[in-house]
């Protein structure tokens with residue numbers, strides 16, 4: 001049985017030394033550069049096309065002690081901001097040549113500046129994603145923003161990016177995203193054949209290695225997964241919402257499943273599978289990338305698209321997956337997620353969809369409380 | 385060691401304050417008439433970089449949920465509204481401005497000063513604060529108002545200049561806002577009228593900048609934190625109007641007179657400080673007294689620049705009204721600038737306004753201001769050697785204010801400043 005071992009191996013890397021594969025890649029590719037992408041969404045194609053490796057820097061997980069960063073960010077700031085800074089302050093990001101932050105929330109934006117001041121050797125970039133999807137000028141603006149970024153990465157990578165380069169990168173990441181969509185489809189249709197913890201590992205490892213390698217891993221995994229044929233257990237089917245930025249510990253994800261849930265869909269690491277369709281390869285690639293953000297990206301807590309309400313998106317997702325409940329799993333102190341909850345709750349109540357709200361921290365160790373809350377919730381649904 | 389006098393009360397009430405009461409009273413009456421008699425159309429906007437000129441050009445009524453929220457806090461009636469919002473599902477950790485406003489919105493829309501009309505247009509002028517987007521998204525769900533997210537690219541680059549693409553994007557959006565206003569108000573856009581309003585804004589801004597420069601004097605004629613807030617309401621609600629202009633003429637004249645007379649807000653100015661962060665509205669008086677008793681006056685504040693940074697040279701331009709509104713939103717206000725640009729702003733204040741110290745009031749509600757202030761303190765104390773004090777409470781939520789704790793920190797800080805000052809003075813004496 002290859003796949004269990006495959007996943008266990010990646011899981012160990014993720015839990016023990018997640019940044020090692022990228023650091024290793026750099027030593028085996030002399031002269032190359034690594035760019036860290038803070039959540040949520042990064043047009044990684046621009047970095048890849050400039051010959052560099054984009055990787056996900058998504059906090060420090062639960063194996064890191066916060067010793068320095070909490071004197072910089074107050075107690076009421078979410079954990080991922082602090083643990084990401086801690087990685088930097090303890091020299092764990094020394095192999096990273098650039099970081100990119102985005103307009104997702106106020107702490108993340110300020111973190112970009114704090115990085116700039118504390119790590120002057122890094123190229124710290126910032127993308128302002130448009131918050132107005134209705135304007136006739138949005139696409140022009142975002143294309144200009146991406147072109148600015150492209151220039152920046154040309155400088156860092158020491159290489160001019162041609163349309164062909166960018167076109168190839170788009171094709172590559174289109175393929176990666178397509179395989180990830182397939183992974184999610186399998187889990188949605190036959191959750192007994194693929195656990196959320198497993199799909200999480202398979203996806204997360206891809207944020208730390210070259211896309212080419214990840215594609216090979218996904219292909220291998222999918223072949224084996226298609227052959228699995230487990231009997232469904234007596235569990236409730238849920239959609240999980242609220243973890244788009246800071247990531248819950250794997251043990252917590254497992255705990256939710258063990259407490260009696262099949263998680264049919266979630267928003268973990270959503271920036272790495274943000275686009276619901278392939279990016280077209282005809283025409284100006286930068287503009288295509290920009291248009292994709294505006295018209296082909298899924299909703300999230302940090303994308304403000306007044307063309308349709310977020311609550312409606314959530315309800316649609318529940319209906320479309322065939323779930324019967326929602327688990328709202330937000331990072332402690334995550335302002336965007338916590339704000340969204342107020343709207344979601346109102347709509348879920350209106351639509352009579354049961355839901356449970358939980359908060360987590362990435363450095364969490366004890367899961368008993370969340371687990372028993374989920375168990376009670378599951379029981380109330382199964383025996384109602 | 386010298387001990388500070390127990391309580392020093394600041395009770396100055398000038399012509400400016402009477403006028404402020406009168407014109408703001410009229411503004412609030414207008415809101416109430418719109419709410420109760422349907423007289424006029426309301427546009428909800430946010431303080432930072434607000435484009436009030438556009439709204440006034442259509443004779444619509446600017447309504448600022450932030451101002452409503454702060455009034456609830458000042459009058460100490462915010463808590464039940466905050467709790468109401470928390471019952472609806474808002475978190476303890478969400479910005480309490482939003483919670484107070486949402487609670488008030490669902491309870492008859494009354495503040496101690498006005499009844500708040502429903503919005504015809506919810507114009508989310510996103511200028512840096514991401515909570516703005518959530519806030520207005522929620523108000524749009526709760527009301528029938530049309531939502532327009534006026535998106536302002538964040539000024540994040542190495543330089544503090546917006547790019548040509550940024551400016552075009554904002555101007556194009558302003559044109560779309562004009563289309564929306566024409567439709568909603570039923571009025572045709574009048575370019576000459578906008579120019580006239582913008583030119584009044586230019587004069588107003590110029591006077592505000594002059595007023596703020598007066599605090600470079602010793603003693604400072606007014607407190608650039610506690611007294612500046614009196615002037616901020618007309619600056620946002622009435623900028624571009626005749627009344628607003630008259631208010632700033634009066635204020636400037638009054639403050640110039642005080643400089644002539646060598647008068648300040650306290651009997652004796654012993655310390656000059658720069659303050660970063662919004663005020664603790666529910667306990668403004670107590671907070672002020674904690675500084676007054678040490679003879680400490682704020683000579684500059686970052687909070688007073690949330691609506692615009694006129695003191696560093698911005699002036700609206702009636703020949704290019706839309707471009708200058710765009711520039712105001714993009715470049716000339718605190719919240720659309722990066723944290724590092726804020727460090728620079730504070731540093732300028734310390735140098736050019738001759739301050740002895742930096743006080744950081746860290747408010748839980750507002751992560752736009754507060755997230756990372758520990759790094760700011762590190763920079764000012766360690767790199768620049770400027771004495772820095774950080775205290776925590778909240779802008780709106782009375783549950784986060786601990787007077788005893790605050791008092792201890794502030795006393796300890798000024799005691800040590802006093803000590804250093806004495807040492808310096810005696811060293812100078814010896815040298816003579």
Ligand code: SF4
Pocket residue numbers: 078079080081104105106107108245246302331333334335336337
């Ligand atoms: S977890 Fe939430 S608050 Fe924290 S950085 Fe991410 S989006 Fe911002």
Ligand code: SF4
Pocket residue numbers: 450479480481482513514515516749750751752753779
């Ligand atoms: S976070 Fe700060 S700037 Fe934003 S709405 Fe709240 S108090 Fe205002």
